[in-house]
């Protein structure tokens with residue numbers, strides 16, 4: 053996330069590459085391979101020196117393009133003294149790094165689903181959760197709302213608002229919810245709507261905080277998801293008076309970027325955004341705290357799931373699928389198609 057990258061070098065593993073990220077004295081954002089060209093010490097334990105990154109071992113300095121430009125005590129720079137430099141960009145409140153062939157970089161057009169953050173008045177807060185599981189398991193989790201009432205029993209979940217089944221739902225709820233999913237722009241948009249329902253405490257509280265607690269027992273609730281491969285998500289719960297338009301509701305836009313670190317670890321970057329009270333940071337803090345708790349509930353089950361598979365993947369083990377896995381399958385298929393189309397060339401990753 054942008055505020056993580058400052059003058060102090062930041063080490064981050066992306067697609068099994070060690071990177072060091074930093075801002076130079078003039079504020080330029082730089083991503084280099086985190087391995088000195090001299091004796092392979094991590095450059096991330098060095099420091100920024102003006103426009104250069106200085107290795108913490110023997111003081112060699114590297115410019116933003118990865119060239120070694122200073123060797124203390126000697127005038128000659130050895131030929132080939134350089135480290136790999138990665139194209140990097142700050143946009144939509146994230147930092148984007150191109151991990152593939154520099155000539156093929158599509159960095160000038162990072163995933164556009166977050167672009168609307170640049171319009172309008174938003175209050176935002178950033179979060180980061182390292183998760184010890186393969187990033188595809190996180191996508192599976194986000195595409196699968198059926199886990200919500202169990203993993204998030206006391207946070208985002210509510211047995212009154214089951215999205216994928218009707219059994220056990222209070223009678224007055226049956227037939228009052230809809231689930232829609234469609235393929236769009238190479239990804240999946242899906243939406244669950246409930247009318248006249250008691251929603252999870254988190255959403256009721258959010259609504260009551262700004263609209264008061266008087267005059268309603270039930271609410272309408274809309275849960276929108278946007279997925280674009282390989283790991284870009286918007287989670288958008290909207291709570292409103294029964295019969296009211298979504299624009300009149302209390303809406304959170306939670307952006308999530310899932311970035312592979314290794315085969316069994318990933319980065320979960322999230323941003324809590326709200327525009328209904330952009331001057332009121334407490335509203336954003338409320339959402340950020342609540343979603344942070346829920347996302348850590350996901351982390352716990354995902355890490356336990358990965359531990360049960362060792363270094364393997366779901367496909368390495370016999371398993372069965374339920375109806376709620378349908379969109380997760382679809383998400384995996386879209387990614388597999390992209391991987392095939394790119395013939396193994398890595399995609400843009402957020403760090």
Ligand code: FES
Nearest residue numbers: 088090091107110
């Ligand atoms: S290892 Fe970096 S200067 Fe020697």
Ligand SMILES: [Fe+2]
Nearest residue numbers: 193200203350
């Ligand atoms: Fe979850």
